Amino acid sequence: MGLKPVKVGICGLGTVGGGTFNVLKRNESEITRRAGRVIRVEQIGARRPNPNCETNGVQITDDIFAVAKNPEVDIVVELIGGYETALELVLTAIEHGKHVVTANKALIAEHGNEIFEAAQRKNVMVAFEASVAGGIPIIKAIREGLAANSINWLAGIINGTGNFILTEMRDKGRAFGDVLKEAQELGYAEADPTFDVEGIDAAHKLTILASLAYGVPLQFNKAYTEGISEITTEDVNYAEELGYRIKHLGVSRRTEDGIELRVHPTLIPEKRLIANVDGVMNAVLVDADAVGPTLYYGAGAGSEPTASAVIADLVDVVRAMTADRDNRVPHLAFHPSHMSDLPILPMEEIRTAYYLRLNAIDHPGVLAEVTSILSAQQISIDSILQKGTGEELVPIIILTHEVQEKQMNQAIKQIEALEDIQGAVTRIRVEQLDAN
C-alpha cells in the first residue's frame, strides 16, 4: 500500500478503548487491505494501563489534552465518556485541526450541534457510529444506505440492559428488581442503573437517530422518557395472552405537524421480528417510503462490538480526509445549510394505541362506565380481557386503537375518579410497527 500511515490518538483505555486498541492490532492486516493504508496508534491518553492491552511501543500519556494537541496525530478517538471533559477534549482536538471519532452518545445527543458546528468551521469530521447500538452499523445505514428515502418512522431496542431485564421477566416470570440485581452482578447494568432503566441512555441514542433520519438538529431536551421500572410480570403476562411482547422502545415518527421522539415500554405484536430480539441484543427497525421496513440487529454494547464501530469510523474518516467538505457525508445526514425546522412534538400531541389495566370492584355496570368514558374521548376499543379472579377486585385489560395522548390522559383521569376503580390505571403504549 503506497499511502502513508494515518496516525491515531486514543483517549481513554477502558473497555472500549482497550477493545479498539486490540482489534486494530489483531486485524491490522485485514483493516490495512481494506483501508488502503496502515492505521497506526500514535499515542494513547489514559490515566492507567489496561491489563487486557499490550501497548508495548506505543507512547502513553496521562494528559489526554496532549493527545488532542499532538501535531503527529491525525485523528483523535474520544473514549473517555462523560460530558464536560469529553466536550472540552473534542473541541480542543477540533480546534487543533484533528478529525474526531467518538462512542459518546450523551456527548453527541446533548452537545452535538455545537460540536458539528465547530467541526464544520475547522473543516474536520466527527464520526460517531459507535454512539448508537454499538457494533450495528445503523448510522451508516440511515445516513448512507437509505439516502434515497423519505423516512417515515423508526423504532429501536437500543438499551441492552433494559432488554435483558424485560427478556428475563418474560422468559422466567421474574420480577424487575430481582433481574436488575442480577444484571448489575453480571456487569450489564451500572451501580446507578437510572441511565439504562429510566430510558435516558435510549433517549440519547434515539435523539441521534431521529436527527439522522429527518435532518432536524439534535434536541435531546425535548425527548419524552419513561423507564421500565414500573413494569410488572402481571402486565408481561397479559401482553403475552393478547399476542404482544413488552419492549423498551425508542420511537420516532415524522408526521405533518412534527416529529415524535419518545422512549417508553411498548407492547408490540409478538410476530414482529423485533419482538424476538432478546437478552442484551439491540435492533433498530426503520420504515422508509421506497425501501419499506428494514431491520438492523446486533450487539449494542461491549468492548469489541463497540470497537468495531469505532474502527469502521476510522476507516471512513481516513478515506474522506482528503475530500473537500461538500463531498463528505454530512454529520447529521443532511447538509447543515439544509436542515429541517420540523418541531419535536410534545408528548400530549403524539398518537399511539394503548394497553390499559384497571382494578375494578366487581360490580355490574363498571365496564359500561369505563367504556363510555373512552367513547366520549373518541377512543375506540380493540379488545377487552376481563379476568374472573373470584376476588372483590378484578383486573380489566383494554387494548385501544390509536388516539392522541392528550385524550387518553383525559380518559385515564376520569376512569381513575370512578368509585368502582381502585388505584391508578396502568397505561402502556402499543405500536403495531407495520409498514404504512
Added chain:
Amino acid sequence: MGLKPVKVGICGLGTVGGGTFNVLKRNESEITRRAGRVIRVEQIGARRPNPNCETNGVQITDDIFAVAKNPEVDIVVELIGGYETALELVLTAIEHGKHVVTANKALIAEHGNEIFEAAQRKNVMVAFEASVAGGIPIIKAIREGLAANSINWLAGIINGTGNFILTEMRDKGRAFGDVLKEAQELGYAEADPTFDVEGIDAAHKLTILASLAYGVPLQFNKAYTEGISEITTEDVNYAEELGYRIKHLGVSRRTEDGIELRVHPTLIPEKRLIANVDGVMNAVLVDADAVGPTLYYGAGAGSEPTASAVIADLVDVVRAMTADRDNRVPHLAFHPSHMSDLPILPMEEIRTAYYLRLNAIDHPGVLAEVTSILSAQQISIDSILQKGTGEELVPIIILTHEVQEKQMNQAIKQIEALEDIQGAVTRIRVEQLDAN
C-alpha cells in the same frame, strides 16, 4: 447547494428502472439535501416507455449504447438485466469514462472480476448495492460497516421467491408445486422458476457477499447450488417437531483450508431471528470476530426497494467521484492488489450437520444397522425420531452432529444399500448459526 448537478443516464425502464426514476423524482428534495447537489436524469435508454413513469422533459432513446457514450452523462445506471448486452453496455460506459451503477447480480457474479479490472484501469467506480438483497444496505454494511472485522461466516435468505414458498409450505401445509404456481400468478416467480427455486439467483448473490467478506475474487462457477423443489411438507413438519425451520440459505464460511460457498435448503433452530424471516423478505446474518453476529433484514426485491439501493449507490458515487482511487471503497472491499487467494472448497470438503430421513421396513435391528454405519464414518448422532405409523414402512429421522460432507456421502450410500431401507435417503443440511 453550490455544486453543479450530476447527470445520470438510466438504461432500462422496467420495474427497477421505473422505480429508480420515480423515487429520484419524488424524493428529489431530500436526496439533494443529503447529497449536496442535484442528481439529474439526463437521458433514458429504453425500448419502450413505462406507463408508471412520467418522463416528460427527459430525453429518451432506444439506443442504450448512445447513453453509455453520451458525453453529457456522468454515471450510467444499468438496469436492463441479463448477460451479454449488459456486459457490453457496462464495458462501453467504463471505456467512455463513466461511473456505473447496476442492480445486475448475474452480471457481477459472473463477470465482475473483468468489469472491476476495466473500471480500475479507467479510474471509474462500479457500484452494485442493488445486486444483493434489494433494498437492504448489506454490501455497505459488510464492505464499510464491518471493516474492522475478520468475518467468520455469513448466511442469508437472499431469494424472496424461495422464502415465500417455504413459508407457505410451513404455515399452511401446502405442497411445493401448489405454492410455486401461486407465486407465479402473484408475479413473485418467473414463468421459468429455475433461477429462483434451484438457487442460482441466490448463488449469484452469495458469490458477491463472500468476495466482499473475505476478499477473494468472484468465483460463481465454484458455488454449490441445491434447490428447494425436493422439499416435502413431511420434512417441513419433522423439522418443526425437532425445533427447526427449513430455509433456503446461502452459506459462506471461512475455514483454514478455504471458503465454503453453498446454497441449499437448511434446517435452522426456530429460535434464531433469521428463522423467523418469512414471506418474500430477505435477511443476511454475518458473524464477525469483533462485532459478533449482526443481521440485516428487508425487502429483497421489488421496484422501489431495489431503486432505494440504486440511488444510495448514486449518492455514494457522487461523493467519491472527485476522490482519487485509493480513497474510494474498493469494489470487493479489499484493495485489488491485496486480494486473498484462499480457495473455494469443493462441496465434499465442507463441514456441517445433517437431517436424514429414511424409510425403513419395520424390522428389529434396522436402526442398529443404520447407526453402526454412521458410527463407522465417525458421524455422531444428535437425536433420533422414529415414528410408529402402523404401516410396514416407518420413517426414521436422524439429526447428526457436524461432519465432513464426504463422510456423509459415504454413509448415505451404505445406508441406501441396506435391505431394510427403501428408496433414497433424504438429506438436508443443518446449521446452528450460533456465534463462535
